[in-house]
Amino acid sequence: MVQPAQNEAVERLKCNWCQGMNLKTALSCQFCGAPLDLKDVVSESGWREAPRLKDMTEFHFFNSTCQVEGEIVPVAEINLAQGDGIYFEHHVMLWKDPTVPMTVLQLPGGMKRVLAGMPFIISVAQGPGRVAFSRDATGELVVLPLHPGMELDVREHAFLLASANITYSFERIKGLRNILFGGHGMYMDRFVTANQSGLLLLHGYGNVFERMLKPGESILVEPGAFLYKDSSVQMNVQMQQLTTGLFGGSAMSLAQVIGPGRVGIQSMYVHHATE
Amino acid sequence: MSATPPVTPGRSYTCNWCGAVSDGTSLSCPSCGATINVKEIVTPTGWIEMPGRKDMAKLQIGKSSCQIEGLYVPAADFNLAPEDGVYFAHHVLLWKENSVNITMMSMKGAWKRAFAGMPIFMTQAKGPGHIAFSRDLPGELLALPLQPGQAVDVREHFLLVATDQVDYGWTNTNIWFNTRNGDETETHYPLGMYLDRFSASRMPGLLLLHASGNVFVRQLAPGQSILIKPTALIFKDPTVSMQLHFEHPHSGWNLWMSYIQRYLWLRVTGPGRIAIQSAFEPVEDNGQTITNHSPATQQQW
Numbered sequence: 045m046v047q048p049a050q051n052e053a054v055e056r057l058k059c060n061w062c063q064g065m066n067l068k069t070a071l072s073c074q075f076c077g078a079p080l081d082l083k084d085v086v087s088e089s090g091w092r093e094a095p096r097l098k099d100m101t102e103f104h105f106f107n108s109t110c111q112v113e114g115e116i117v118p119v120a121e122i123n124l125a126q127g128d129g130i131y132f133e134h135h136v137m138l139w140k141d142p143t144v145p146m147t148v149l150q151l152p153g154g155m156k157r158v159l160a161g162m163p164f165i166i167s168v169a170q171g172p173g174r175v176a177f178s179r180d181a182t183g184e185l186v187v188l189p190l191h192p193g194m195e196l197d198v199r200e201h202a203f204l205l206a207s208a209n210i211t212y213s214f215e216r217i218k219g220l221r222n223i224l225f226g227g228h229g230m231y232m233d234r235f236v237t238a239n240q241s242g243l244l245l246l247h248g249y250g251n252v253f254e255r256m257l258k259p260g261e262s263i264l265v266e267p268g269a270f271l272y273k274d275s276s277v278q279m280n281v282q283m284q285q286l287t288t289g290l291f292g293g294s295a296m297s298l299a300q301v302i303g304p305g306r307v308g309i310q311s312m313y314v315h316h317a318t319e
Numbered sequence: 320m321s322a323t324p325p326v327t328p329g330r331s332y333t334c335n336w337c338g339a340v341s342d343g344t345s346l347s348c349p350s351c352g353a354t355i356n357v358k359e360i361v362t363p364t365g366w367i368e369m370p371g372r373k374d375m376a377k378l379q380i381g382k383s384s385c386q387i388e389g390l391y392v393p394a395a396d397f398n399l400a401p402e403d404g405v406y407f408a409h410h411v412l413l414w415k416e417n418s419v420n421i422t423m424m425s426m427k428g429a430w431k432r433a434f435a436g437m438p439i440f441m442t443q444a445k446g447p448g449h450i451a452f453s454r455d456l457p458g459e460l461l462a463l464p465l466q467p468g469q470a471v472d473v474r475e476h477f478l479l480v481a482t483d484q485v486d487y488g489w490t491n492t493n494i495w496f497n498t499r500n501g502d503e504t505e506t507h508y509p510l511g512m513y514l515d516r517f518s519a520s521r522m523p524g525l526l527l528l529h530a531s532g533n534v535f536v537r538q539l540a541p542g543q544s545i546l547i548k549p550t551a552l553i554f555k556d557p558t559v560s561m562q563l564h565f566e567h568p569h570s571g572w573n574l575w576m577s578y579i580q581r582y583l584w585l586r587v588t589g590p591g592r593i594a595i596q597s598a599f600e601p602v603e604d605n606g607q608t609i610t611n612h613s614p615a616t617q618q619q620w
Contacts, residue, residue, distance in 0.1 A: 085374055087388050089396050089416075089449040093374070116391070116457075182391050182457040250392025250453065265414040269453075286409070286423040286442060296409050296421075296442070311413060311453040312392035 060084050061095050062189045076187040077103040077112055087253075094186050094252035094308070103187070105207055105243040108171060110187075118185045119178040120204060120245055124171030129208035134167040136177045136204055136247075144173035149212065168208065177204050179247040186246040186271070186308065190237045195275035198233040202246050202271055210235050210242035215275075234275065246272060250312025257303025264298040268313035274305030335359050336370045337464045351462035352376035352387050366535040369459050378462060380482055380525050383446065393460045394453040395480060395527050399446025404483040409442040411452045411479055411529075418448035441487065452480045454529040458598065461534055461553070463517075463526040470518035473554040475511045477528045484524030489513040494549070494563055494585065496612035498605055509549035509563075509583060509602055516557070528553060532598030539589025546584040551599040556591030563615035586616060 056065040057080050064075035072079050078095035085093040097112045104110075107125035112118050119138055122130060131149050149166040169175045190196060190210060197215055206212065214231040235244050248271050257263065257277060264282060273279065284296040301307045332343035332355055339350030347354055353370035360368040372393075378385040382400035387393050394413055397405060406424050415421070424441040444450050463471060465485055472490060481487065492510045499505075517526050530553045539545065539559060546564055555561070564584040583602050587593050 087375060087386050087396050088377075088384075088398060089386070089451070091388065091396070093389065184391070249455075250457065251389025251394065253388065253394070263414060263416060266412055268455075269413055284421055286421065286440070296412070298412075298415070309414065311389050311394045312455050312457065313413065313453070314455075 072101050074104050075189045077101040091253040091255050094184055116182050117178055119176050121176040123174050126172045128171045129168055130205045131166050131168045132205040138176040138178045140175035141173040144175050145170045181249050183247050183249045184252045186248055186252050188244045190242045190244055192237050192239050194237050196235045197275055198272045199270055204245040204247045207243040209240050210237055248310035250310050252310050254308045256306055259304040262300055262302040264300055265309055266313050267299045269309040270299055271308040271310045273307045277305040277307055278302040347373055347376040349379045350464045352378050366537050369534040391457050392453055394451050396451040398449050401447045404443055404445045405480050406441045406443040407480040413451040413453045415450040416448040419450045420445045456531045458531040459534045461528040465519035465524050467519050467521055470557050471554050472514040472516050472557055474552050477553055479527040479529045481526045482524045484522040485526055486518045488516045490516045493613050497610045498607035499610045500607045530596035532596050534596055536594045538592055541590040544586050544588040546586055547595055548599055549585040549602055551595040553594040553596050555593045558591040559593055560588045562586050565617045567619045569620040
């Protein structure tokens with residue numbers, strides 16, 4: 045993967061989204077595609093919109109490229125170089141060159157994954173050739189270049205693709221109440237980089253917002269809106285009792301996320317019925 | 320969309336959408352968030368497109384404010400002042416700060432509402448703090464500031480959030496038809512049994528609705544009527560009357576399923592505003608013979 049240079053700040057532009065360094069003349073980040081000519085869009089409450097990728101934006105990972113096509117349900121078209129690879133859930137594949145070889149990723153804990161309703165088979169595409177991906181609803185592509193030593197937890201079935209050098213595992217959600225009422229299932233996908241950077245693409249439904257939580261800072265989120273978080277962010281279920289005299293009331297489960305670290309949410313959430 | 324000359328700071332500006340007067344120094348109307356320096360987009364038939372809204376447009380409601388975030392499935396992020404509050408159906412809550420207290424608000428006519436499939440509880444939130452709402456479909460967010468004495472009828476399940484100053488009631492749609500299959504009679508309500516009625520009595524309030532797809536609004540003159548798909552209706556002024564309309568296209572031969580030979584419409588008659596959404600569900604019609612119905616007109620081609 046092309047490494048962002050850290051010591052050329054004078055001649056280079058730093059991407060606010062992924063921290064990658066770019067040529068001063070660049071209009072979009074070469075590592076994540078974020079527009080470099082636009083300011084961050086941040087709400088007064090501190091949520092930052094995921095960068096809106098311009099149609100046909102291209103960015104690079106290793107010797108391969110990714111072009112983002114369309115804006116309502118964007119497509120990620122990958123031009124894989126020889127020796128490069130990506131993995132993904134097979135139902136997100138939109139089209140491919142017939143010559144692109146396909147294999148299957150060997151996953152530990154197969155039975156657990158089946159029981160948890162997680163994808164049992166993760167497909168792998170190897171270059172050279174082109175292969176394109178999209179999901180099934182209006183939303184945004186979230187490009188997350190992972191720097192060495194990072195761990196990111198992602199809502200199950202939300203990832204679009206990842207570069208082959210990222211380790212894919214799953215993290216069991218702790219606590220029966222979290223499993224039953226958390227709305228995330230039993231497991232979250234966990235993506236880990238060792239000593240090399242990698243590329244992770246998610247598809248968030250609706251609009252995607254990110255917030256950086258300070259140590260101990262917490263916020264309550266609709267469980268179906270949770271999209272991703274740094275592994276340092278804790279997540280627990282908090283039940284909100286809502287009562288009235290006549291009908292006894294109801295309860296609402298919200299996910300309490302506690303910093304430090306990033307948390308990402310999607311505005312078109314997956315709705316989970318409450319009690 | 321064509322741009323009008325920039326608004327001169329210091330001169331007042333009247334919003335085309337909600338009629339609020341602002342000082343013209345902001346890019347969006349502080350009452351409804353509509354972009355203020357663009358002309359309305361009006362079709363030759365008189366449908367007005369929802370005014371464009373800039374991402375992060377901010378609405379001011381007394382001491383509280385609301386920021387509209389995102390474009391595909393916009394989220395309404397309220398910054399509630401102490402003592403200010405909003406109410407909402409609980410499944411639209413996106414996130415909230417710990418400081419915002421949420422409780423249950425009981426509704427009048429709960430049994431009737433439950434029978435009609437309408438929400439019988441509303442959740443209410445009190446400031447201070449931030450709380451945000453969104454729905455689960457791509458579409459547009461409509462901001463309807465209500466002045467004292469003003470009311471609007473909204474099809475059920477369109478409410479995103481309303482401020483405490485807005486009263487919440489309901490009214491019978493009186494839009495129905497019966498079909499018979501053997502000995503069984505089924506009653507259909509193409510609009511639902513009830514419409515939500517939101518009104519402001521003594522204080523101005525803000526109503527936020529979420530519609531699927533794009534939103535178009537039309538002002539009907541007294542006596543002017545138009546046919547719309549029942550499931551496309553979002554809201555109407557209480558002065559707009561409604562009835563069913565059955566349309567039978569000309570056909571030289573009969574098909575075994577009669578619904579293929581009828582279109583079911585909602586006739587809306589002015590005076591007043593109506594709003595429709597471009598993404599709407601199919602109208603339920605089982606194709607059986609209609610045995611009875613609410614007041615309706617018919618057209619046989």
